[in-house]
Amino acid sequence: MKDLGDIAHPPELSDGRIRLRRLQAADKAAVVKACNDGLIERFCFRVPYPYEESDFMDFLSYNEHFWTSELIANWTVVDAESDELLAMISLDVVALRQAGEIGYWCAPWARGKGVTSAAVRLVRDWAFDELELERLELTTDVDNYGSQRVAQAAGFRREGVMRGYLTARTRRADDVLFGMKHDDPREPVVTLPDPRLEDGRIVVRPFWSEDVPAVQAACDDPDVARWIYLVPSPYTLADAESFIADSWRCLVAGERARLAIADAGGEKLLGSVSLDLFPEREAGEMGYWIAREARRQGFALAAARLVVRWAFEAVGLGRLEILTYPGNAASQALAQQLGFRREGVLRGFLAVEPGKDRAGRVELPAGADSGAAPDSALPTRDDQVQFSLLRDDWAG
């Protein structure tokens, strides 16, 4: 490690698009506006909330001494051309371990554009190449999916979950530890490319905790329970919370993209579309559900089209599959509209879920009164009709 006494103040860093510079008094209005944001309140527990102008003035005065007194380098991240404030980033050097801890927040107006990842890369390179640190770390709340994506994009590896790591305002939080050694590859740790897909009418994006009530309302519906394997019935708020938490975990791990379908503004939840990945055979399985009031408006088809394109072009899969219950005519029609081909009926493919109404899952002979069959007359397992679409057959 370099002798840090030689560095009077952390230098400006830039990649041409963004610039990391010293905090200025003129940043006050933008910092106050950014820090009064729900996600910063939730995940950046060191930032006061609500954030007052006096909080900024305190921060500005400490900031002058952070480096000399505590070896904390702090930068304001701004647009390299306009000087608009985009984010804040810090490096806390732990000299004893020749290591550094990176922390950051991103202003609400700058999210989803790779700004924070770019800032982390600049700080990372300065820490390894100029300070000659051996190791960098960053920690994020287990539920802070956006921050975990930033860590991966900057080449940090997920090393573990630290249970009950800190008290964030009123709750005790579990944190994910991300680490990077000076000789690790400085390439993104690729899991899944960023899933934010739009066609002008709808947006397909990750779920956020704000979606919990809408997910609960949409899934507490007999049709969703009937056609979606393992969807609990009745469906509680706790079920919605664990569904969303699990969707983040799977997305960060690169196992499955379980995404929200929302209106063009990205706010109103219309349904969900998912892609489960089978990496060893470069294939994926798609599924979806649509909230009752949003049905019959083509949202499932539009969302599925976006996911098909994403799966083939961005994820690089060669084959997509849809499996449906034989009685699910709507889903089979959707598969065919998407250009999927029926390959066969997989007999007894799914176990029966205790307590669930299975009426209609089974394809009854023409003319039979569907839904009238008592459960005792139904088979002990459920068949699935398998459809597939190959990248080579896809019209684009």
Place this chain on the structure above:
Amino acid sequence: MKDLKEIEEPPELSDGRLILRPYRPDDAPAVAAMCGDATALRWLPMPDPYTLSDAEEWIADAGRRWREDRFATWVAVDAGDGGLLGSTSVRIDAESEKGDIGYLVERSARRGGVAKGMVALVVGWCFDELGLGRLQIRCDPGNEASRRTILSCGFQVEGLLRSEIVIRGERTDSLVASLLPSDPRR
């Protein structure tokens, strides 16, 4: 279905002629020879060339495969002289209580009913001991020997899955066939 946590490792299974037993470190040379065979490599997604260290890694990983992936793997040996006849496996999906069976027959033992014997033992364990609700086998539609095995074990062909798997960078089709506990076993 039986709780798989109660099963420390897949048990030895035998029909008097064949024994399915867990891999042992000293199986490595025979496993390497079996898996390195050109016919085996044609149909299965194994490294080519298949080396002794590939076999050693595969054998050393068997305990983890079962504990973490619920992927049971055995070698088949002759009940008389203990010679290696093949290998077989079942990957269990505990959530939906089903399994996917695979198998490979040593070159010198082909056309002797070894595959059928191995599959029958695995089927018996999966349905009678574990209580699974479905077993499937997938094979390349061009693999005549495997298709014969599937049909002779009573599996029903359900469909042709196009470009379903990737074998060393090449996408290939799979036939999928299933056996349910209610189907006649042969």
